[in-house]
Amino acid sequence: xxxxxxxxxxxxxxxxxxxxxxxxxxxxxxxxxxxxxxxxxxxxxxxxxxxxxxxxxxxxxxxxxxxxxxxxxxxxxxxxxxxxxxxxxxxxxxxxxxxxxxxxxxxxxxxxxxxxxxxxxxxxxxxxxxxxxxxxxxxxxxxxxxxxxxxxxxxxxxxxxxxxxxxxxxxxxxxxxxxxxxxxxxxxxxxxxxxxxxxxxxx
Amino acid sequence: xxxxxxxxxxxxxxxxxxxxxxxxxxxxxxxxxxxxxxxxxxxxxxxxxxxxxxxxxxxxxxxxxxxxxxxxxxxxxxxxxxxxxxxxxxxxxxxxxxxxxxxxxxxxxxxxxxxxxxxxxxxxxxxxxxxxxxxxxxxxxxxxxxxxxxxxxxxxxxxxxxxxxxxxxxxxxxxxxxxxx
Numbered sequence: 103x104x105x106x107x108x109x110x111x112x113x114x115x116x117x118x119x120x121x122x123x124x125x126x127x128x129x130x131x132x133x134x135x136x137x138x139x140x141x142x143x144x145x146x147x148x149x150x151x152x153x154x155x156x157x158x159x160x161x162x163x164x165x166x167x168x169x170x171x172x173x174x175x176x177x178x179x180x181x182x183x184x185x186x187x188x189x190x191x192x193x194x195x196x197x198x199x200x201x202x203x204x205x206x207x208x209x210x211x212x213x214x215x216x217x218x219x220x221x222x223x224x225x226x227x228x229x230x231x232x233x234x235x236x237x238x239x240x241x242x243x244x245x246x247x248x249x250x251x252x253x254x255x256x257x258x259x260x261x262x263x264x265x266x267x268x269x270x271x272x273x274x275x276x277x278x279x280x281x282x283x284x285x286x287x288x289x290x291x292x293x294x295x296x297x298x299x300x301x302x303x304x305x
Numbered sequence: 306x307x308x309x310x311x312x313x314x315x316x317x318x319x320x321x322x323x324x325x326x327x328x329x330x331x332x333x334x335x336x337x338x339x340x341x342x343x344x345x346x347x348x349x350x351x352x353x354x355x356x357x358x359x360x361x362x363x364x365x366x367x368x369x370x371x372x373x374x375x376x377x378x379x380x381x382x383x384x385x386x387x388x389x390x391x392x393x394x395x396x397x398x399x400x401x402x403x404x405x406x407x408x409x410x411x412x413x414x415x416x417x418x419x420x421x422x423x424x425x426x427x428x429x430x431x432x433x434x435x436x437x438x439x440x441x442x443x444x445x446x447x448x449x450x451x452x453x454x455x456x457x458x459x460x461x462x463x464x465x466x467x468x469x470x471x472x473x474x475x476x477x478x479x480x481x482x483x484x485x486x
Contacts, residue, residue, distance in 0.1 A: 104413070104415075104416040105413065105414050105415070105416055105418060106412045106413060106414075107412045107413075107414055107423060107442065107470070107473070107474075108412050108442060109412075110420045110423060111420070111423075111442045111443060121332075122331060122332060122335050122349060123345060123346075123349060126331065126349055126353070127324070127327070127328070127331075129349075129353065130324075130327055130331075130353045130356065131320075131324065133353055133354075133357060134320070134323060134324075134357060134360070137357045137361070138318055138323075138357065138360060138361060140318060140320055
C-alpha cells in the first residue's frame with residue numbers, strides 16, 4: 103500500500119467547485135440591510151476629533167477675542183493696517199436648502215457653536231452713523247460667506263460626506279468669527295482715536 | 306484598497322467595503338460551506354450568515370490570523386450550528402485510549418484508490434466521525450482547533466479523527482477488495 107490519505111487531500115483540492123448561484127450578492131445585500139442597517143455615520147471618529155480640536159481652539163480664540171478688545175482700549179494708538187474695509191449685513195438666514203447639520207448631530211453642534219458666537223458678537227456691536235459704512239461692508243462679506251456655506255451644503259448632498267468639504271465648511275464658519283474679531287478691533291481703534299481727540303479737545 | 310483599510314471601513318459599517326470583502330471571499334467560503342452543507346441553498350445561507358456575523362463582530366478580529374482564516378472558522382461554526390439544529394449528534398464520547406502512536410500515524414490506503422472515492426466514503430461515515438475527519442483532512446485544522454470548533458476535548462478530537470480514519474481505511478479496503486481482486 104502506498105498512498106497517504108493526508109497527502110492525497112493536500113495535493114488535490116479546489117477541483118470540484120460549483121459556482122455560487124446567480125444573484126447571491128443581491129440576496130446578501132438584502133440580508134446585510136436587514137441585519138446591519140446603514141446608519142450613515144462614516145467618518146464618525148475623525149469627525150469627533152475635528153470637533154474636539156475646534157471647540158478647544160474656539161475656546162482659546164474667544165478668550166483672546168474678549169481680552170483683545172479690552173487690551174486695545176488700554177494701549178491706545180496701536181496700529182493695525184490690515185485692509186479691514188470689508189464687513190457686512192445680517193446673515194444667518196437658514197434657507198430651505200439641504201443642511202448637513204440636519205443629518206449629523208455632531209456637525210450641528212459645531213455649527214451651532216459658531217453661529218451662536220457670531221450672533222453674540224454681532225449683537226454686541228454698537229452701530230453709530232460713523233461706523234455704519236464699515237459694518238455694512240462687513241455684513242456684505244458675511245453674506246458672501248453664507249452663500250458659500252449653502253453651496254458647500256449642497257455639495258455634500260450631492261457627493262456625500264467627505265472630509266474636505268466638511269473642513270471647508272468649518273473653515274467658513276471660522277472665517278466669520280475671524281472677520282468679526284477684526285471688525286471689533288477696527289471699531290475699537292476708531293472709537294479710541296475719537297476719544298483721544300475728545301480728550302485733547304478738553305485739555 | 307488595502308485589506309486593512311477595508312476591514313476598518315467595515316467596522317464603520319460601510320456598505321461598499323463590506324461588499325468588497327464579500328466579493329473577495331464569497332467563493333472560497335461558499336466551497337467551505339458546501340463541504341458541510343451539501344445543499345447549495347443551505348450552503349449559501351450558511352456562508353452569508355457567517356459573513357454578517359463576521360461583520361457584526363469585526364471588532365473581535367485581532368489580526369492574529371488572516372482575515373480569511375478567521376472568516377473560515379466562522380463559516381464552519383455556522384455550518385455546524387445549522388447541522389446541529391438539524392439534529393447532528395456530536396457525540397458523547399467516552400474518551401477511550403487510542404491505539405498506538407504508530408497506529409495513529411498510519412494514514413495509508415491502497416494504491417489506485419482515488420481521492421474521489423475517499424471523499425465519497427468519508428461522506429458516508431457516521432457524522433460523529435465525518436466532521437472531525439473533514440476538519441482535519443479537508444480544512445487542515447489541528448486537534449487543538451478542532452477541539453475548539455466542535456467544543457470537545459483535544460483527546461476526543463484525536464479519538465474521533467483516529468476512529469474515522471480507521472473506518473475510512475476499512476471501507477476503502479473492502480472497496481478495493483471488491484473491485485480489485
